[in-house]
Amino acid sequence: SQQGEEDPQALSIQEGENATMNCSYKTSINNLQWYRQNSGRGLVHLILIRSNEREKHSGRLRVTLDTSKKSSSLLITASRAADTASYFCATRGLTGGGNKLTFGTGTQLKVEL
Amino acid sequence: GAGVSQSPRYKVAKRGQDVALRCDPISGHVSLFWYQQALGQGPEFLTYFQNEAQLDKSGLPSDRFFAERPEGSVSTLKIQRTQQEDSAVYLCASQKGGLSTEAFFGQGTRLTVV
Numbered sequence: 001s002q003q004g005e006e007d008p009q010a011l012s013i014q015e016g017e018n019a020t021m022n023c024s025y026k027t028s029i030n031n032l033q034w035y036r037q038n039s040g041r042g043l044v045h046l047i048l049i050r051s052n053e054r055e056k057h058s059g060r061l062r063v064t065l066d067t068s069k070k071s072s073s074l075l076i077t078a079s080r081a082a083d084t085a086s087y088f089c090a091t092r093g094l095t096g097g098g099n100k101l102t103f104g105t106g107t108q109l110k111v112e113l
Numbered sequence: 114g115a116g117v118s119q120s121p122r123y124k125v126a127k128r129g130q131d132v133a134l135r136c137d138p139i140s141g142h143v144s145l146f147w148y149q150q151a152l153g154q155g156p157e158f159l160t161y162f163q164n165e166a167q168l169d170k171s172g173l174p175s176d177r178f179f180a181e182r183p184e185g186s187v188s189t190l191k192i193q194r195t196q197q198e199d200s201a202v203y204l205c206a207s208q209k210g211g212l213s214t215e216a217f218f219g220q221g222t223r224l225t226v227v
Binding site for chain 1: 144146148154155156157158161163168169172204206215216217218219220221
């Protein structure tokens with residue numbers, strides 16, 4: 001079953017704008033990861049944030065994690081048409097059988113020229 | 114190879130037919146995972162191998178699904194007596210090991226059962 005939900009389900013913005021996606025999950029985690037998926041390239045890892053981290057940056061990406069609220073957000077700044085894709089958060093549980101990734105339902109992002 | 118390779122990319126099977134899906138992980142990656150992704154949904158976990166040992170198969174939906182990784186490298190996901198509800202994209206992922214490492218995904222096999 002899916003770990004949680006992503007919000008919004010779909011997002012349409014203009015090139016150059018920022019895009020924010022939110023993810024909520026249900027159980028305690030070791031880390032949370034964000035992946036991008038488009039039809040041409042499959043699932044691509046974007047960024048990993050550990051449970052003891054609150055914020056992480058990678059290029060135009062900024063991820064926050066609030067373990068007390070069991071939520072995370074992904075911010076893409078200065079979006080480009082090439083950012084058009086589905087974005088998924090995925091959580092990895094604690095030790096003892098937690099090696100699998102549990103994915104959210106995804107946000108479909110469309111960046112228009 | 115440079116990445117995780119899956120074959121075939123597309124498979125059309127008649128209901129009741131057996132299928133075998135292949136995954137070639139990145140060389141040296143200890144962990145291998147299979148996921149099933151239905152249209153418009155996130156991937157759902159099927160099974161996990163560490164080297165040749167299948168440590169978690171809790172996500173396999175029925176006993177028609179079977180996975181193996183006999184030499185700790187290439188893995189095969191077999192589905193017997195396919196049903197229409199098996200239609201999905203089957204994704205394979207590998208990682209070096211450990212909880213805090215990223216998983217690398219193949220492009221998947223799209224299975225359509227008619």
